[in-house]
Amino acid sequence: MRSVCIAGNWKMNMSPSEGRAFAKALVEALKDATVRVVVAPPYVTIAPVAEALSGSRITVGAQNMSDNLSGAFTGEVSAPMLKEAGASVVILGHSERRALYGETDEFINRKVRLALAQGLDVILCVGETLAERESGKLEHVLATQTAGGLKDVTSRDMSRVIIAYEPVWAIGTGKTATPEDANAAHAFIRGEIAKLYGKAVAESLIIQYGGSVKPSNVKDLMAMEHIDGALVGGASLTVEQFAPIVRYNIG
Ligand code: PEP
Secondary structure (H helix, E strand, O other): OOOOEEEEEOOOOOOHHHHHHHHHHHHHHOOOOOOEEEEEOOHHHHHHHHHHHOOOOEEEEEOOOOOOOOOOOOOOOOHHHHHHHOOOEEEEOOHHHHHHHOOOHHHHHHHHHHHHHOOOEEEEEEOOOHHHHHOOOHHHHHHHHHHHHOOOOOOOHHHHEEEEEOOHHHOOOOOOOOHHHHHHHHHHHHHHHHHHHOHHHHHHOEEEEEOOOOOOOHHHHHOOOOOOEEEEOHHHOOHHHHHHHHOOOOO
């Protein structure tokens, strides 16, 4: 039985004071949650959120990090800085970073390996655009992004990696992949992991679905065999929406 992880990607929302107040409200609302929960605030909001969440079961992630450890890299934030601020996980390869900032599989892979070496867990995002899906390239894109992002990552480190399948056309659009389509993509990714790392690693890998997850669709998605959690954008910004998503299996 795989464990479940639900993560909230706050994107460029929540100032330090807003994040602190929201984190306190989440602790209250998620007291009885049974799954692993991660929230990923903007860099400057990580420390106050980590402080507000200390002693709770909710952990803090970052949305990105530098591919270097320190030095003359204006505007960048390193893995050790994220850890000191309170992050234990980092989201890498989000489609917005791929599309808006030109991040390649090779660049993302550098960050994946560095994050793992520095003791951060990784949520590696993969997913196809609508044009890629419609032109029959879904499997090619998923295989390339999965193998590219994980190049030279050891089997041992795979226990600290989560893959998030996020079809680009479903992110922030209100369009969700059907549970069956999402499950098929997850099964394909798991098969690719089995080819790279063997069946045991593939079977224990958490694969999250991301793309317009809401309280109204989370149960159907989570009922699918290969869906082990969610990476939630818009609906992670209010307690009213995020709490029922995390508590999908309660009550
Ligand atoms: C995301 O940004 O990772 C995401 C899935 O966003 P949304 O839930 O808003 O579609």
